Amino acid sequence: MTDRSVRRYLTPVCATAIAAGVVLSGAPASAATTTTPFTAQCRAAALLTVDKAAQHAFTVDAPARVEPGETFTYRIQPAPSAFPDKESIATTTNVSRMKMDYQLPDNATFVGAQVVSGTGINLTGTAANVLQINENGDPDPAGTILRLSGDNEVIGNSPKADKKSAAGITAEKTKTYLDGSPTADGSTWFQLPAIDVTLTAGAGGEITPRLRTTGAASNLGDEGNYNTFLALAVALGGNQWAPTRCVPKDTKEDSAPLNRGGGPLATIAVGEQTGNVTxxxxxxxxxxxxxxxxxxxxxxxxxxxxxxxxxxxxxxxxxxxxxxxxxxxxxxxxxxxxxxxxxxxxxxxxxxxxxxxxxxxxxxxxxxxxxxxxxxxxxxxxxxxxxxxx
Incomplete structure (x- = not known):
C-alpha cells in the first residue's frame, strides 16, 4: 500500500477504473468475491499521442468450487469510472464506444452470457450487450472472446468501428456521482455493467476468468486491447476525438510483461476443494x-x-x-x-x-x-x- 490518497474524481479521463471498487447486486448464489487491482498502460491519440498509467480493477463473483460437468455462472464487472469537466484547454463532452473484452476460460464449455440488469449507471447510447467474437472482432459462435459493448460499436477490431463519431455505450456529461448527486469539481461518474457468464465445467483442475490479453492484444495501442473507448472534447474551435486503448502492464514498452491484470481474475476449482477453512x-x-x-x-x-x-x-x-x-x-x-x-x-x-x-x-x-x-x-x-x- 502507498500513502497516496485516492480521489473521488479523475483529473484526466479513464474509462475503466477510478476506484478499486465495484457495485455488484444480486451476485450468483454461493459466490466468493475476488477483486483484482492492477496497473494499466493506456494510449490515447488526438492532437498528440499520450501514454499514461492508470489503476484498473475488476471484481469477480464466482463459486470457489464446481464439480466436473456442472453448469454454473460467474459475474464480472470493472470498477466505476469518471471523466472531468475540463482537461487542459479542452472541455470534455462524453466518452463513448466503450468496450471490455474477456477471454473465455479453458477447461469449460461456453453456455451463454448476458448483461446484468441494473448494474450499469449513468450510461446512454446503444444498450450494452455481450457478443461472442473471434480475434478479428467479428461475432462468431466459435469465438473465444466475450465482448461487452454497445452492439460492437467500438473504435477498432470490429465491423462497426469508427474513431470520429460517438456511438455504442456512452457516458454523457452529467457532473454527478453514481447516486445522482452533483460533483464539486464537475466530473461525471458512471459504471459499466456486470455480465453473467455461464459455463459447463470440464475435467478436474481449474477454471480461470481472464481479460483479453493474448496475441496482439498484449501490445499497447492494439485495437484488440481489452479496454478501448473514444473520448470527445471541444477545443480550438472544434471537436477533438481521442481513441484510447489499455493493456495490463507496469510500463509502456512492448517487451514489458503483463502484470496481474493479465492473469486469472478468479480461480474456480473443479473437483474436490482443498485448503484450510478460514x-x-x-x-x-x-x-x-x-x-x-x-x-x-x-x-x-x-x-x-x-x-x-x-x-x-x-x-x-x-x-x-x-x-x-x-x-x-x-x-x-x-x-x-x-x-x-x-x-x-x-x-x-x-x-x-x-x-x-x-x-x-x-x-x-x-x-x-x-x-x-x-x-x-x-x-x-x-x-x-x-x-x-x-
Missing amino acids: ATEVTAPETAKSGEQVSLSATVAPAPNGGNVAFLVDNVVVGEAPVVDGTATFTYKFDRGGEHKVAARYIGNGTFRPSLSADATVTVEGGGSGSAIGSVELPSLGSLQLPFGS
Missing part, C-alpha cells in the same frame, strides 16, 4: 467524521501464509491490503454522513480458503447523507491525460 473478522470505529481518516482492520484465522483482504463499504469493494501475521489494515475516508456497513473478505491463496466477515456499522457525522464510494488510501487511481493540447 474465518475473517472486521474491526472498525463505531463513529467517524466525514473527511477524516479512519483505520479499518481485519483478522484472518488461522493466520494464512499470504493473500489479501478486500475491504467493503456499503457492499462496494474499496481496496485491498495484504495479510501480515493474520491481520490486514486499511485507511479510509468517509465522504458522506449516516450509517455505513463495513465488511472484509479474505480472498484466499490456494492453501487457505476465502471467507467473508459479518458487517460492522460506522456512524459518520457531517458531509451530507447518502451512499458514496468515498476516499481511500490505496495505490493511486492513476489517470489518462487526454492529448487535447496544452
Whole structure:
C-alpha cells in the first residue's frame, strides 16, 4: 500500500477504473468475491499521442468450487469510472464506444452470457450487450472472446468501428456521482455493467476468468486491447476525438510483461476443494467524521501464509491490503454522513480458503447523507491525460 490518497474524481479521463471498487447486486448464489487491482498502460491519440498509467480493477463473483460437468455462472464487472469537466484547454463532452473484452476460460464449455440488469449507471447510447467474437472482432459462435459493448460499436477490431463519431455505450456529461448527486469539481461518474457468464465445467483442475490479453492484444495501442473507448472534447474551435486503448502492464514498452491484470481474475476449482477453512473478522470505529481518516482492520484465522483482504463499504469493494501475521489494515475516508456497513473478505491463496466477515456499522457525522464510494488510501487511481493540447 502507498500513502497516496485516492480521489473521488479523475483529473484526466479513464474509462475503466477510478476506484478499486465495484457495485455488484444480486451476485450468483454461493459466490466468493475476488477483486483484482492492477496497473494499466493506456494510449490515447488526438492532437498528440499520450501514454499514461492508470489503476484498473475488476471484481469477480464466482463459486470457489464446481464439480466436473456442472453448469454454473460467474459475474464480472470493472470498477466505476469518471471523466472531468475540463482537461487542459479542452472541455470534455462524453466518452463513448466503450468496450471490455474477456477471454473465455479453458477447461469449460461456453453456455451463454448476458448483461446484468441494473448494474450499469449513468450510461446512454446503444444498450450494452455481450457478443461472442473471434480475434478479428467479428461475432462468431466459435469465438473465444466475450465482448461487452454497445452492439460492437467500438473504435477498432470490429465491423462497426469508427474513431470520429460517438456511438455504442456512452457516458454523457452529467457532473454527478453514481447516486445522482452533483460533483464539486464537475466530473461525471458512471459504471459499466456486470455480465453473467455461464459455463459447463470440464475435467478436474481449474477454471480461470481472464481479460483479453493474448496475441496482439498484449501490445499497447492494439485495437484488440481489452479496454478501448473514444473520448470527445471541444477545443480550438472544434471537436477533438481521442481513441484510447489499455493493456495490463507496469510500463509502456512492448517487451514489458503483463502484470496481474493479465492473469486469472478468479480461480474456480473443479473437483474436490482443498485448503484450510478460514474465518475473517472486521474491526472498525463505531463513529467517524466525514473527511477524516479512519483505520479499518481485519483478522484472518488461522493466520494464512499470504493473500489479501478486500475491504467493503456499503457492499462496494474499496481496496485491498495484504495479510501480515493474520491481520490486514486499511485507511479510509468517509465522504458522506449516516450509517455505513463495513465488511472484509479474505480472498484466499490456494492453501487457505476465502471467507467473508459479518458487517460492522460506522456512524459518520457531517458531509451530507447518502451512499458514496468515498476516499481511500490505496495505490493511486492513476489517470489518462487526454492529448487535447496544452
